[in-house]
Amino acid sequence: MRLNRSVTAVAAVGVLLLATACGSSDSSDPASATGLNPPDLKAQSKLGKSEGQVNLIAWAGYVEDGSNDPKVDWVSDFEKQTGCKVNSKTAASSDEMVKLMKTGDYDAVSASGDASLRLIASGDAAPVNTGLVPNYKDVFSGLKKKDWNSVDGQMYGIPHGRGxxxxxxxxxxxxxxxxxxxxxxxxxxxxxxxxxxxxxxxxxxxxxxxxxxxxxxxxxxxxxxxxxxxxxxxxxxxxxxxxxxxxxxxxxxxxxxxxxxxxxxxxxxxxxxxxxxxxxxxxxxxxxxxxxxxGWSDTWMLSAKAKHPNCAYRWMDWIISPKANAQVAEYFGEAPANAKACEETSVKNFCDTFHAKDEAYWKNIAFWNTPxxxxxxxxxxxxxxxxxxxxxxxxxxxx
CATH class of the missing domain: 3.40.190.10 (Periplasmic binding protein-like II)
Structure with missing residues (x-):
């Protein structure tokens, strides 16, 4: 099967893409140094008006607006439909994501499992009200309420994909x-x-x-x-x-x-x-x-200091909507999080190749977590x- 991107496209994002979970760790991170004792934060109870923009930290290939490839764009329609302008920063490692989230300048991050517990324990990531994310209902059950994205049954993010x-x-x-x-x-x-x-x-x-x-x-x-x-x-x-x-x-x-x-x-x-x-x-x-x-499973996590939480919630819902989730899964090369995304992929057998619907397959995968x-x-x-x-x-x- 030929992925829906060329080796040239891979070259453009490969180094950053493959840096997932690669950096060095900050020993002062609460989850890294001690145990998991997150502060008592409350999830947002209702969705308010769009603030006009959202600031994201993401892996290369996760927030594409057509500037890297005119044919690859799931950001422009989001901006048109929600009124939320997307500002994104590509991170080269999980540690960079953790440090950037501490600044309070970003609203959400596409965290891997080796970063997520650090963000939760430090209070930099807020618990998420999945009721405010309509497309969450169609996320594969194998990605919900897992050790790397939840604590005591409380989700701290919205699953993006897995591999x-x-x-x-x-x-x-x-x-x-x-x-x-x-x-x-x-x-x-x-x-x-x-x-x-x-x-x-x-x-x-x-x-x-x-x-x-x-x-x-x-x-x-x-x-x-x-x-x-x-x-x-x-x-x-x-x-x-x-x-x-x-x-x-x-x-x-x-x-x-x-x-x-x-x-x-x-x-x-x-x-x-x-x-x-x-x-x-x-x-x-x-x-x-x-x-x-x-294996790895990335999660969109909301900053506890988010200045644009309503746009961030809208982004989390958008990125796991069937069409957008299918687009990013094919471009990045991973199994989508939304079951309905498999009906939207341009390659007919994409979800079969990446075992998207095969929960028995994923039961043999030990997803990255923060020791x-x-x-x-x-x-x-x-x-x-x-x-x-x-x-x-x-x-x-x-x-």
Whole structure:
């Protein structure tokens, strides 16, 4: 399947797009340093008049107004219908989003799971009244009231889309066909120098997910809730893997090029990258291994200091409306959040390719979350390793 954008378009947004969850963490962030104890904020009770504008922080490709590509525009109609002029800033990392939200200059942000709990715990994100977002009713149930976008049943945002981190391999070079993440961990030496891995501290969770099955004695329940022993085991595995890694990727085109040239033959990827790599002629397959996979789900979160909350609510409803959600899902390369968006995609089998409606598929995906000392798996007898320590460890892992 050819995505509804060219490699040239990918090049224009790839570096920023792939930076999701990549930056360093601020150890002063409440959710990163301690536990999740959000302040008692109240959700907006009713929708008021439009304020005339809305200021957004977003990943590249999420707020398109035709300036990057005249054919790609879901902002102009929103502005015409609501009277809310959209001002958007593209962020290059989750940490940048967190810092920008603290300024109070922005009304909403398209936060990934490794940023959302930090925003909630610090009081920078406000609880959301989903009753003020009519299209929320059509959001897939698998995206509602999850650990990364809610607290005690209270939603702190509106789901935007989701994707899985897959295992991709060269079908001519990697035989027999792998079925497990052991291909990039325990068996990585078989392809020394040609293994690739995602360049982010959150990748530690991929190692933890593998160890959950490979070393049951560690008793890992949640790859984002690791006590010191569990964390040390994941870090140790990644340090061993490092000797076999040819490249850590954070750039769309670099991974495509590496698989095309043969410099990489096995490693973690996204569905959109696998599609483009195959389109470029590389003999590859990508899938969810036996252990399951990690993944990402982005959420539009409302600033607790929003100066234009009514326009922000209108934006959150618009971006998950069937047509707009279909447009952004195809452009970015992800499964849409709204079930009705599948009827609006320009590529007929788009939602099948991205498993949009397959909730059984998503049950095997451990979506990115923010590691905090208050163990996310419910344990109270130990402290878990917070995200700031993940960042420090990632630097050591890569040497």
């Amino acid at each position: 899985a981190n897959l295992l991709m391999y060269n079908t001519e070079k990697v035989k027999p066909a792998p079925t497990s993440w052991s291909a990039v961990f325990e068996d990585a030496s078989r392809h020394k120098g040609k293994v690739t891995a995602y360049d982010s501290p959150i990748y530690i969770a991929d190692a933890a997910l593998y160890l959950k099955s490979a070393r049951p004695e560690l008793k890992i329940k949640d790859p984002y809730a690791l006590d010191q022993k569990q964390f040390d085991a994941a870090v140790s595995l990644l340090k061993k893997q490092n000797a076999n890694v040819g490249e850590y990727w954070s750039d769309y085109l670099k991974e495509i090029s590496a698989f095309k040239s043969g410099d990489s033959v096995v490693g973690t990827t996204w569905q959109v990258i696998a599609n483009l790599t195959a389109d470029e002629g590389a003999k590859v397959k990508a899938f969810v291994p036996d252990e399951g996979s990690t 905090i000392e208050q163990c996310l798996d419910g344990r109270t007898d130990v402290k878990c390793v917070p995200y700031a320590k993940w960042v420090q460890a990632w630097t050591e892992i890569k040497g």
